Amino acid sequence: MKNIKLRQNELPFPVTNFEDKTNKEFPFYQNGAKYALCPTCGSSVQIINGRNNVTQNRSKTIYAAHTKGYVNGLKFDENAKLNCPSYNGNAKNWQKIYEKRAGKIKNSEVEKYITLNIRQIALEVEQIIGFKCEYGEGRQSRLFNNLYNSFKSNDGLYIDPNQFVPDYIPRLIIERADPVKCWGAIPNNEIIKEKIKNNIRLEKSLDLGGQFKPDINVQLVGVLDDDNNPARLEIRLKFSDDILVLNRISANI
Ligand SMILES: [Zn+2]
Numbered sequence: 001m002k003n004i005k006l007r008q009n010e011l012p013f014p015v016t017n018f019e020d021k022t023n024k025e026f027p028f029y030q031n032g033a034k035y036a037l038c039p040t041c042g043s044s045v046q047i048i049n050g051r052n053n054v055t056q057n058r059s060k061t062i063y064a065a066h067t068k069g070y071v072n073g074l075k076f077d078e079n080a081k082l083n084c085p086s087y088n089g090n091a092k093n094w095q096k097i098y099e100k101r102a103g104k105i106k107n108s109e110v111e112k113y114i115t116l117n118i119r120q121i122a123l124e125v126e127q128i129i130g131f132k133c134e135y136g137e138g139r140q141s142r143l144f145n146n147l148y149n150s151f152k153s154n155d156g157l158y159i160d161p162n163q164f165v166p167d168y169i170p171r172l173i174i175e176r177a178d179p180v181k182c183w184g185a186i187p188n189n190e191i192i193k194e195k196i197k198n199n200i201r202l203e204k205s206l207d208l209g210g211q212f213k214p215d216i217n218v219q220l221v222g223v224l225d226d227d228n229n230p231a232r233l234e235i236r237l238k239f240s241d242d243i244l245v246l247n248r249i250s251a252n253i
Contacts, residue, residue: 003166004036012039027073041084044074124170130192131185150177174222182220
């Protein structure tokens with residue numbers, strides 16, 4: 001996982017801010033190793049890799065993982081951990097994140113987390129869909145706002161506290177949203193531009209300023225490959241009776 005928390009009633013923050021947030025105080029910093037809590041189940045996690053940390057592995061990328069057992073001064077809840085969507089020990093456990101649990105209340109922690117991290121979330125959505133989402137200075141593109149508003153109207157914020165995994169929010173926004181209008185959106189990479197130019201119905205739809213302005217009705221949609229057993233999230237442009245696949249990513253992180 002890429003986000004952690006220190007106390008139960010606290011918003012998750014990126015694992016890269018560990019030292020800044022903890023001042024390396026006990027119990028978070030012990031014997032040169034770094035610990036925190038899982039933002040989803042509240043059980044202890046250890047930080048792996050990164051600077052000034054004895055816990056290293058070959059991947060070199062910084063992340064957090066549930067601890068095997070009790071860590072001095074931190075909560076360890078084995079049952080919560082085994083049921084946690086972020087716990088890698090259970091195959092396909094993460095798929096619970098895409099379940100929609102009806103009848104629950106709006107999760108204000110999720111909303112606060114998104115508001116506080118909107119820039120980073122928009123950048124991640126941008127990387128996945130291939131269209132500009134983040135303009136800087138707190139401005140997001142209309143396409144991003146279309147996706148986010150649709151996610152909210154489809155009860156996207158009604159996430160069970162024990163299913164809120166911050167790392168998945170960009171994917172969830174895309175997955176939960178309806179097909180949305182994308183006229184005027186700006187492709188942000190050459191692969192997407194080439195795909196659009198090579199499609200017979202869309203070949204003339206990129207204007208000189210790089211904006212996507214098709215003369216037919218086109219919507220952007222993110223779909224799971226398997227409703228029951230999702231493995232991939234596919235980004236498509238949908239028009240008339242046709243689709244153009246823009247990107248395909250793992251539904252798992
Ligand atoms: Zn957990």
